[in-house]
Amino acid sequence: MLAIIGGSSLVKLPILEVTHRQIVRTPYGDPSCPLLFGRIGQQNVVFMARHGYGNSIAPHEINYRANIWALQSVGAKSVIAIGAVGGIRPDLSPGTLVIPDDVLDYTWGRKHTFFEGVDCPLVHADFTRPYSDDLRHRLLAAAGQSQVHFSAQATYACTQGPRLESTAEILKLERDGADIVGMTGMPEASLARELDVAYAHLCTVINWAAGKGNSRQAVTFDAQCKQRSVDEISAVLTKLFE
Numbered sequence: 001m002l003a004i005i006g007g008s009s010l011v012k013l014p015i016l017e018v019t020h021r022q023i024v025r026t027p028y029g030d031p032s033c034p035l036l037f038g039r040i041g042q043q044n045v046v047f048m049a050r051h052g053y054g055n056s057i058a059p060h061e062i063n064y065r066a067n068i069w070a071l072q073s074v075g076a077k078s079v080i081a082i083g084a085v086g087g088i089r090p091d092l093s094p095g096t097l098v099i100p101d102d103v104l105d106y107t108w109g110r111k112h113t114f115f116e117g118v119d120c121p122l123v124h125a126d127f128t129r130p131y132s133d134d135l136r137h138r139l140l141a142a143a144g145q146s147q148v149h150f151s152a153q154a155t156y157a158c159t160q161g162p163r164l165e166s167t168a169e170i171l172k173l174e175r176d177g178a179d180i181v182g183m184t185g186m187p188e189a190s191l192a193r194e195l196d197v198a199y200a201h202l203c204t205v206i207n208w209a210a211g212k213g214n215s216r217q218a219v220t221f222d223a224q225c226k227q228r229s230v231d232e233i234s235a236v237l238t239k240l241f242e
């Protein structure tokens, strides 16, 4: 079964025909919300809202371990994670969908591994290619058939939040090789890797990053672009499940 983790711009997935919901408890505490099971097309899907259905859990307060563990425990073999991001690279303007192929992690203090504690074996999960190639290719094919404006290559930088970045911080991320910036992609991706769950990221650019484009004086969000991105994500996911 495939899981979809919705971000702040996608708390509900209108194309999901919900059949039931389930509260899952985990050894790592409670996930962000009950899981919603249902169908998109003919496929069984499980959905969770990363920030909770009330969109109230801040990026640094999300229990990423409980979320990934809960999804795996109900049979999810792969996860498509939806996330809102700021655009750094000049071609990644608000309204663009991005399927990143690499990641930079600037988060700190988040519970970021399942492999810790005295009785736990020492495990170094491979993260050379942080996203599942197979799932990315399926997403890219679906985006290609959906008449949406998307980018197939970008490095995602994950910052700690909840505040947005300074201009100098964005310039530093840019020098590091970052193309887009968000707050929730890590440790979600690496925890999925630790549990052998295929993971791909579908990002929507909702603003220019601090100091870029129309965010020179202050980060400017475009409300219209948020609604459009819900429609475009729905179009891509519908194609994916056809």
Ligand code: HPA
Binding pocket: 084, 085, 086, 087, 159, 164, 165, 181, 182, 183, 206, 207, 208, 209, 210, 219
């Ligand atoms: N920075 C960090 N996270 C974000 C941004 C941003 O500009 N936009 C959406 N999520």
